[in-house]
Amino acid sequence: MVVKLSGGVHFGQNRIIDNEKFEMGDTRDSVSLKRIVFVTVGTTCFDALVKAVDTLEVKQELTRRGYTHLLIQMGRGTYVPTKAAVSLSGSCHVFAESLVVKFTNGIQMFVKLIKFCTTGIRGKEKDACISSIRNKPKSSKIGVMEFFHYRNFIGASSVAALTKSTLSLGEDGLMAVDYFTFSSSIADHLRSASLVISHAGSGSIFETLRHGKPLIVVVNEDLMDNHQSELAEELAARKHLYCAHPQSLHQVIAGMDLESLLPYQPGDATPVAKLINRFLGFPDD
Amino acid sequence: MMNLLSVLQMDRFTPRFYIAAATDNMSLQKARVFEDSLLHKKVIKGSSAQFMQIYRSREVGQSYVTSVWTTLLATTHALWLMVKIRPQVVLCNGPGTCIPLCVIAFLFKVIGIRWSSIFYVESIARVKRLSLSGLLLYKLCIADQFFVQWPQLQRKYPRAHYVGCLM
Numbered sequence: 001m002v003v004k005l006s007g008g009v010h011f012g013q014n015r016i017i018d019n020e021k022f023e024m025g026d027t028r029d030s031v032s033l034k035r036i037v038f039v040t041v042g043t044t045c046f047d048a049l050v051k052a053v054d055t056l057e058v059k060q061e062l063t064r065r066g067y068t069h070l071l072i073q074m075g076r077g078t079y080v081p082t083k084a085a086v087s088l089s090g091s092c093h094v095f096a097e098s099l100v101v102k103f104t105n106g107i108q109m110f111v112k113l114i115k116f117c118t119t120g121i122r123g124k125e126k127d128a129c130i131s132s133i134r135n136k137p138k139s140s141k142i143g144v145m146e147f148f149h150y151r152n153f154i155g156a157s158s159v160a161a162l163t164k165s166t167l168s169l170g171e172d173g174l175m176a177v178d179y180f181t182f183s184s185s186i187a188d189h190l191r192s193a194s195l196v197i198s199h200a201g202s203g204s205i206f207e208t209l210r211h212g213k214p215l216i217v218v219v220n221e222d223l224m225d226n227h228q229s230e231l232a233e234e235l236a237a238r239k240h241l242y243c244a245h246p247q248s249l250h251q252v253i254a255g256m257d258l259e260s261l262l263p264y265q266p267g268d269a270t271p272v273a274k275l276i277n278r279f280l281g282f283p284d285d
Numbered sequence: 286m287m288n289l290l291s292v293l294q295m296d297r298f299t300p301r302f303y304i305a306a307a308t309d310n311m312s313l314q315k316a317r318v319f320e321d322s323l324l325h326k327k328v329i330k331g332s333s334a335q336f337m338q339i340y341r342s343r344e345v346g347q348s349y350v351t352s353v354w355t356t357l358l359a360t361t362h363a364l365w366l367m368v369k370i371r372p373q374v375v376l377c378n379g380p381g382t383c384i385p386l387c388v389i390a391f392l393f394k395v396i397g398i399r400w401s402s403i404f405y406v407e408s409i410a411r412v413k414r415l416s417l418s419g420l421l422l423y424k425l426c427i428a429d430q431f432f433v434q435w436p437q438l439q440r441k442y443p444r445a446h447y448v449g450c451l452m
Contacts, residue, residue: 202410206452230412234435267409267450269289272432275446276404279430280374282297 036069038193045076052246054081061253072179200228209264215241300333306382307338360385379418391427406432
C-alpha cells in the first residue's frame, strides 16, 4: 500500500517476506535531497549491526554526512529497528497522515497475525518460512523460534507502528528509517544507495564493489572462526572499502573519506582457464 | 565458479554435471541460469547439463560425533555419483561438499580406474589461511591443480597456483 502525501514523500508498506521490490520513496520531487544508506546482513543473523545502525550516534553521523534515508535488510535477525519516517518539512499535516498510514498498516499486520495463528501461513510466506527453517540445523526448537520470530515481527510492527510513530517522529532528526527481512535480489537497492553498510560476506562485498558503491564492511564478532574478517581487512588495506566493528561504526562514518576509496577492478578468470586447459592438454587459444 | 565457467570453452567441457549440497537452494539455481544464458547466447546448441544434489558430510554447527555417520553417508552417495557420471574433470570450489567426491576420484586414480583430473579453487574469502577442505586437498595431494586467489596463500603453500581474484 502506498500513500501519497503532500510534499511528495511516499510511505511504502513494510513487506515481511519480500519477493517484491520494496518501495522506499519517491525520487521525482526529492531526487537532489535523497541519499540512501543501505544496510545488508545477507542471509545471516547479525543483530549487533542492526542495533548499531539503529543507535542515535550512527544516525546523527549519517545525517551529518548528508544521508537522508536508511534502509535495513535485516535477514534472520530478531532485533526490529525503530521505523521512522519523517518528512523534511515536519508539518502537522504530514504527522497526522503518517499516523493514519501506520494505523492502517498496523491493522493489516494484526489481521495477518490472526490469519497466521488460526489458519497457518500459506503460499510465498509459507515457502520462505519453511526454507528459512530448513536452512537451519534440524531442531524443532528452531521451528518454534521461527514461529515466534515471525509472530513477534508482525506484533512488533503493528505495536511499534501504533505507539512509536508519535515518539520516533522528530526523535531521530531527519533520518527516514525502514527495513525488510529478505529480498530475492538486492541489486536494485544497491543501485539506488549512496552508501552501503554490509556484513562481511564475500557475495555482498563483491556485489557492492561491482556496483561501484562506497562500502563499509562490519565484521560479525559473534561468528566462530571468523575468517570473513580476513577478506574485509585485506580489501580495506587495499583501500577498496572501510572496515568497522559494530561499536566503532559511528567513528568510522565520521572519519571516512569516500574520495580516497579506490574503485575495485573486477577479477578475471582467464588465468585459471589457461592453466586448466594446459594441464588437460588442450591447445592454447 | 560462474566467473570461471564463463571463460572455459563449453565445447571442450561437455556434458556438464553440476553438483551442489542437498541443503543448498541457491547454487543450482544459479547454475541453471548460467546454462540457460549459454543456450540464449547460442554458445551451446542443446542443453546437455545435469543438476544433482549430494548429501553434506557436515552441516554448519553439526556435532563431530554425528558427523562421522553423515560423512559416511555422503561418501557412499559420492561413490554412487562418481560411478554414474565417470567424469574426466572435477572442478570444485569447496566447501566440504566436494571432499567426498574428490576423495573417491582420487581413490579411483590410485587403483587405476577412471582417471579424473581434480582442480580445486580456494574461496576468495580465504586470504591468509586455507579452508578445511582446501587443507585436506592440498596436504594429501588429492587435487591435481590447486588454485588460490590471494598471494599470501601462495607464499604459504608453494604448490598452489596464484591466479588473482576471480570475482
